[in-house]
Amino acid sequence: xxxxxxAARAVTEVFxxxxxxxxxxxxxxxxxxxxxxxxxxxVASGLCGGIPAVxxxxxxxxxxxxxxxxxxxxxxxxxxGVIVAxxxxxxxxxxxxxxxxxxxxxxxxMLATLAIVGPVTHWWKISFHTAVASGSVVFLAHIWPALPVxxxxxxxxxxxxxxxxxxxxxxxxQAVAGAAAGAAATWGTxxxxxx
Numbered sequence: 001x002x003x004x005x006x007a008a009r010a011v012t013e014v015f016x017x018x019x020x021x022x023x024x025x026x027x028x029x030x031x032x033x034x035x036x037x038x039x040x041x042x043v044a045s046g047l048c049g050g051i052p053a054v055x056x057x058x059x060x061x062x063x064x065x066x067x068x069x070x071x072x073x074x075x076x077x078x079x080x081g082v083i084v085a086x087x088x089x090x091x092x093x094x095x096x097x098x099x100x101x102x103x104x105x106x107x108x109x110m111l112a113t114l115a116i117v118g119p120v121t122h123w124w125k126i127s128f129h130t131a132v133a134s135g136s137v138v139f140l141a142h143i144w145p146a147l148p149v150x151x152x153x154x155x156x157x158x159x160x161x162x163x164x165x166x167x168x169x170x171x172x173x174q175a176v177a178g179a180a181a182g183a184a185a186t187w188g189t190x191x192x193x194x195x
Contacts, residue, residue, distance in 0.1 A: 004166055011163035015156070016069065017132040018056070021049035024136050025106050031143050032102045040094065040103045047090040048110055052083050071169055073125045080118045087111045102143065105193040109135055112185035117178065127170045127178030133157045135182035142190050 022045045029041030056079065059065035066072045070079060091107045113135050120126045137153030161175035170178075 008163035008166035011159055012069070012129065012167060012169070015129065015133055015160050015163075017128050018049050018053040020132045020136050021045070021110065022053070023049075024139060025049075025103065028106050028139065028143060029100075029103060033100050037100065037103065040099045043099075044090055044094065044103060044107050047086050047093075048083075048107060051086055052079070055079065055082055069129075069169065073121055076121050080114065080121070084111070084114050084118065087114060102194055105189055106139060108193060109139060109186040109189040112189045113182050116181045116185050120177075120181070124177075125170060125174055126181065127161070127164050127175045129164050129170075130157060130161050130175045130178035131182030131185075133160050133182065134179040135186035138183050138186040139190065142194065 025041035025044035025048070026038060027041070029037030029039070029044075031037070033040065056065060056068055056070070059079070060068055065075050065079070070076050087107060087110050091104065091111060094104050094107060113131055117126050117128060117131045121128075134153075134157045137149060137157060140153065141149040157179050161170075161172070161179060164170040164175050165172050
């Protein structure tokens with residue numbers, strides 16, 4: 001019984017939204033545009049993932065947030081507003097500086113996911129973990145061979161959902177809804193922005 005909680009906690013920490021949001025633009029950039037892409041990815045990673053991670057850490061230390069995963073739904077709106085502002089700023093910056101379309105799409109997918117999941121979290125504790133993970137899988141399946149990415153990524157999203165439910169942080173419905181929202185937002189963004 002205890003081993004299950006330890007595994008669920010490890011999955012929750014390793015595949016939390018911040019590491020995925022920081023890592024995805026770097027992987028996308030490196031895969032699609034080499035070292036120049038890594039530089040674009042670093043901009044997106046720092047603004048969309050790095051700064052929010054610092055804000056969350058400071059919020060936990062100050063008592064503004066109960067934990068790193070913002071388990072108290074009432075504490076989420078302010079943070080979501082900060083993250084939305086940073087993602088919009090990043091999107092505008094990348095577009096203005098002529099970043100590759102795929103990088104702009106990666107950040108736009110983050111904004112689309114926030115546009116769906118953010119409002120829902122006001123009345124229901126939808127899972128950001130599964131939303132970000134499934135969106136990442138859909139994006140990677142667009143730039144890498146799709147079938148292996150969907151097979152491995154789908155399994156990983158299922159394990160993340162199990163971990164969130166096992167820890168009592170979400171219900172199964174909240175985890176599944178998060179995964180569906182992230183996948184749909186990312187797929188729609190890619191369909192609109194990247195041929």
